[in-house]
Amino acid sequence: MQSNNDQIIKENIRNKMQPAVDVVFKEFHTEEKYMEALYIKTISDETIIYDKLLKPFFETNSHEEFSAYLRSNPQVKPFESEQKTLDELIKGVAVIFYKNSILLLDSKVDRNNSVLATTVETTIQGPQSGFSESLGTNLGLIRKRYPETTLNVESTIVGTISKTDVMILHDSKRADPDTLNRIKQFLASIDVHMFQTGEQLLDIIKKSNRALVPVMLVTERPDRVAVNLAAGKIIILVSGTPFAVVLPTVMKDFMSSMEDIYQTYWVAKFLQILRYIGFLTSLVLPGLYVAITSYNPELFRVQLALSIAGSRAGVPYPSFIEVLLMLFMMEMLTEASIRLPKAIGPTATTVGGLILGQAATEAGLVSNIMIIIVSSVAISNFVVPINAFSFTLRIMKYFVLAMGTIFGLVGVVIGFFMLVAYMVKLDSFGEPYLTLVQSKPGKE
Structure with missing residues (x-):
């Protein structure tokens, strides 16, 4: 039987382990021996536990013989402290309670393979x-x-x-x-x-x-x-x-990458700023292009305004139809790159994009500046690290584009702030969507 001190230690270890479906506590009996084992099956190799612990336990006849086996096994370590035992337990080690002793069996499993x-x-x-x-x-x-x-x-x-x-x-x-x-x-x-x-x-x-x-x-x-x-x-x-x-989940989670942790401080900050710039570019650039070219061309420098006007001289459609045409083509190319087999997907979409862009420009359907705008929007969209938010951004830019088409620059600003107000209204299971810090700290 276990001493009172060992019994207290065993109960403390069990109580400090949070209830979980992968935490295993088992009792083993023979006519002469009694043993208990505690381990976490998702990080412990149960084959080792069976071969190095259970099989010898049931095959040995006496208590002395099994105790000698445990002492001679290089994978078995003696108990040192309660905290160290807990630290080893949550790393895959099996804790053995046998007679008046507490032992640790190294049964860690490497799942990286x-x-x-x-x-x-x-x-x-x-x-x-x-x-x-x-x-x-x-x-x-x-x-x-x-x-x-x-x-x-x-x-x-x-x-x-x-x-x-x-x-x-x-x-x-x-x-x-x-x-x-x-x-x-x-x-x-x-x-x-x-x-x-x-x-x-x-x-x-x-x-x-x-x-x-x-x-x-x-x-x-x-x-x-x-x-x-x-x-x-x-x-x-x-x-x-x-x-x-x-x-x-809040917005800053979608704009963060694990790369931020593994890079130096200023590199991580630069990448974070780059993502937000890409987010804003993808969101407002199409609407901004339509609003300025259709309503406020005086915002451009004279040389740029003349260059854009000359580029669009042969285009038979208004600027918003030109933008929609190219954005839809880019959306289809993006979807095609996802659905096509990996072996041919990048090649097919790259060649398709180049041919479509050049052919559309030469046919006079779109202007040269429009190719630059659409390419910038597509690249900026892919800067967002989480795909779910990147897909949402592909839809949000059409709302800003519609507002810019109808109301000009004022519409772009109003559309942007309407989207911000919408995200302010959202919450994720009680957490404000645009929060910067965890507003509800956990209990200590």
């Missing part, structure tokens, strides 16, 4: 591993990067037919309980037959509030998930998809 490289959110520096379609592997990757006992993992099922396993992760010290309750209620209210990916949550929210901009971030990077957990966010993992959902 079973995951894929990032393909959507790529970075030059930093980790290159992304999530896989295995829920256990994804949870293990997060635990490797976020070794905290306060990480709480809850499991639920969504989908009346698919019965998809969904995990809710949060740091109990940092996450806001009210936000957590809202997210749980939202998941409980989902009534769909087939639930196969976290991106479906975007569609479910859109159907309920018709939001133009996404209010949740979908990521394939475990390092981004770890950073957001430390910031008090709630993470949703869905079985069968290599993406995690981060909640709540």
